[in-house]
Amino acid sequence: MNAYSVTALSDHIKAILEDDPELGDVWVEGEVSNCRPAASGHWYFVLKDEGATLSCVIWKSSAAALSTLPADGQRFLMHGAVSVYGPAGRYQYYVDHCEPAGLGDLHQRFEALKARLAEEGLFDAARKRPLPAYPMRIGVVTSRQAAALRDICNVLARRWPAAEVRLAPTLVQGDAAPDQIVAALAAVARAGVEVVLLARGGGSLEDLWAFNDERVARAIAACPVPVVCGVGHEIDFTIADFVADVRAPTPSAAAEMVTPDARELRLAVDDRRLRLTRSVADRVDGWRQATDRLAHRLRLVAPERAIRDHRTRIEALRARLGRAMEARLRLARADLD
Structure with missing residues (x-):
């Protein structure tokens, strides 16, 4: 039996794909998702339609020559070649040209809902509520297993350990997530919290889609206490961000926004105490001097x-x-x- 090594098999598959002239010069149209430029200057993203997804790469040299670069939620017509990335064992589409082909379905739905809710006034600055200065009971709505929860708890413990944290666990991704998020918001509000953190880590447009659900948006608007939305990364925007009272770029930033820094407060109290002590001492000294002057005048008369x-x-x-x-x-x- 002549067995391939993993590398040899991967190289063989790669050679087959690269020898196919049609795959070496191919146009593909689809919706861009999970688009992230790397620090190296390369671009990594997914091109998808209703039936499949395709991992894509634009090398730094190719990206520098393009007038238009991919963006999440938009449809693009792309040209490139298909090959295999051996270390990960997956085939990829190496793009050397792309041009817009219109908005993708998810992006169209996002813009339509955003426009409708804005027309209703759900994004108006006038309905935004101020955050409590020193909240003693903080609600958190996120997944119990999420890294975002650990980040939030670490920040709260460091900055404001006096606060009680109430978690309302929920799914943050998938078809069942919107209903669970709505229920979690209602539950944590009934627990008597003063402010709510709605959070999850970053992801693709599809991963964050639960936070673009109209039911979630209306639940945030109906929440009786201020809601801080810390969903995704700084470049991610969801409908929940627009409806929330405050939008935070990350879950950790959301936790910082709702809490004072206990160490800074202690320093401020110490400074006030020192200033008060000095002020009282100065005033007492002034009273003593005034008393001595009056006593001297009294002795004279x-x-x-x-x-x-x-x-x-x-x-x-x-x-x-x-x-x-x-x-x-x-x-x-x-x-x-």
């Missing part, structure tokens, strides 16, 4: 001093009178003698 002064003068006059009488008597005796 006190009757005891005047009496003492008069008594001293009387004693002095009495002494002078005694001396004068003695002198007169001596003179009188001298005359008699």
